[in-house]
Amino acid sequence: MTGSLPALDDVLDRMRVVAIPLHTRFRGQTVRESVVLEGPVGATEFCPFPEYADEEAASWLRATIEFGWTEPPAPLRDEVWVNATLPAVPADAVAEVLSRYDGCRTVKVKVAEQGQTLDDDVARVRETRRILGPEGRLRLDANGGWNVDEAEHAIRTLEPYDLEYVEQPCATVDELAQVRSRIRDLGIPVAADESVRKASDPLAVARAGAADLLVIKAQPLGGVRRALEIVEAAGLPAVVSSALETSVGIAMGAALAAALPSLEQDCGLATVDLFTGDVVRESLVPRGGRIRVRRPELDHELVERYAASPERAEWWRARVARSHALLAAVA
Numbered sequence: 540m541t542g543s544l545p546a547l548d549d550v551l552d553r554m555r556v557v558a559i560p561l562h563t564r565f566r567g568q569t570v571r572e573s574v575v576l577e578g579p580v581g582a583t584e585f586c587p588f589p590e591y592a593d594e595e596a597a598s599w600l601r602a603t604i605e606f607g608w609t610e611p612p613a614p615l616r617d618e619v620w621v622n623a624t625l626p627a628v629p630a631d632a633v634a635e636v637l638s639r640y641d642g643c644r645t646v647k648v649k650v651a652e653q654g655q656t657l658d659d660d661v662a663r664v665r666e667t668r669r670i671l672g673p674e675g676r677l678r679l680d681a682n683g684g685w686n687v688d689e690a691e692h693a694i695r696t697l698e699p700y701d702l703e704y705v706e707q708p709c710a711t712v713d714e715l716a717q718v719r720s721r722i723r724d725l726g727i728p729v730a731a732d733e734s735v736r737k738a739s740d741p742l743a744v745a746r747a748g749a750a751d752l753l754v755i756k757a758q759p760l761g762g763v764r765r766a767l768e769i770v771e772a773a774g775l776p777a778v779v780s781s782a783l784e785t786s787v788g789i790a791m792g793a794a795l796a797a798a799l800p801s802l803e804q805d806c807g808l809a810t811v812d813l814f815t816g817d818v819v820r821e822s823l824v825p826r827g828g829r830i831r832v833r834r835p836e837l838d839h840e841l842v843e844r845y846a847a848s849p850e851r852a853e854w855w856r857a858r859v860a861r862s863h864a865l866l867a868a869v870a
């Protein structure tokens with residue numbers, strides 16, 4: 540991060556833990572827990588998923604502190620086109636979920652969900668294409684759920700629905716490279732997400748020629764500036780995506796999207812529409828398919844309304860302390 544690490548007590552004094560129910564189950568979660576903080580330059584957020592180990596959580600805290608304690612890089616745009624994110628819902632629920640995203644011309648459809656079949660994916664994708672019409676863009680995200688054969692078969696099966704790209708079809712860099720070469724004849728790009736944000740070497744994908752573009756997330760990559768460095772070093776186009784944050788963390792993603800020298804695709808920053816509530820009055824949700832690049836202010840009444848239980852708040856305080864200790868050890 541730019542600047543020095545603030546003292547742990549300072550960070551703990553500024554933080555509040557919230558738990559916000561989601562409209563639809565996403566990544567197996569029905570409630571999103573998160574830490575929001577009032578930083579010296581603005582509100583910021585820390586929300587590594589509960590199962591993540593401390594090393595990974597420390598990268599998220601690095602980003603949290605960078606965004607709350609220093610100004611983000613100068614924005615090159617003041618609004619960002621965003622995609623609707625469709626969880627792995629049944630086909631008959633697609634219209635209702637998509638109706639929450641105002642004006643989004645792009646939809647990212649979750650596929651390869653555990654416990655579901657390719658037929659479920661086909662039905663969800665078919666319904667999404669029907670609603671979007673021929674002009675809309677439709678991308679898939681498999682979260683590494685297929686092996687190479689399954690990925691090739693699924694992508695060939697779904698190809699008639701006109702795919703913008705397929706995100707993380709398989710789990711490893713090597714598998715991504717194999718899928719990419721096997722589907723070359725289709726001209727459908729492969730995007731890497733987990734292979735960047737959860738990798739000890741986020742540039743391995745680019746070196747291996749395993750993806751056509753990168754999905755980048757500010758918190759998991761250790762902050763806006765680190766994410767910008769990774770994109771520059773990778774030399775690949777990038778799509779900014781959320782880490783399922785409140786509007787405060789979405790503002791961090793928007794700051795990253797606004798600072799990217801080139802931004803061709805719509806970004807996965809519409810996910811506040813998956814939440815039943817927020818911690819700011821004017822949520823960073825799409826209007827006409829775009830969000831504005833701005834820093835929302837915490838609303839203390841909303842922060843209180845969504846306050847997590849004392850037990851969960853204590854769990855998060857301990858997690859912040861452990862992540863802070865890891866950052867202090869390398870500072």
Ligand SMILES: O=C(O)CCC(=O)C1=CC=C[C@@H](O)[C@@H]1C(=O)O
Pocket residue numbers: 566622623624647680682732780781782783806807808810
């Ligand atoms: O990219 C989007 O459309 C929204 C964000 C999104 O899909 C995700 C956010 C947080 C955790 C992830 O499992 C998931 C993703 O895999 O991209």
Ligand SMILES: [Mg+2]
Pocket residue numbers: 680682706707732733754
């Ligand atoms: Mg993804």
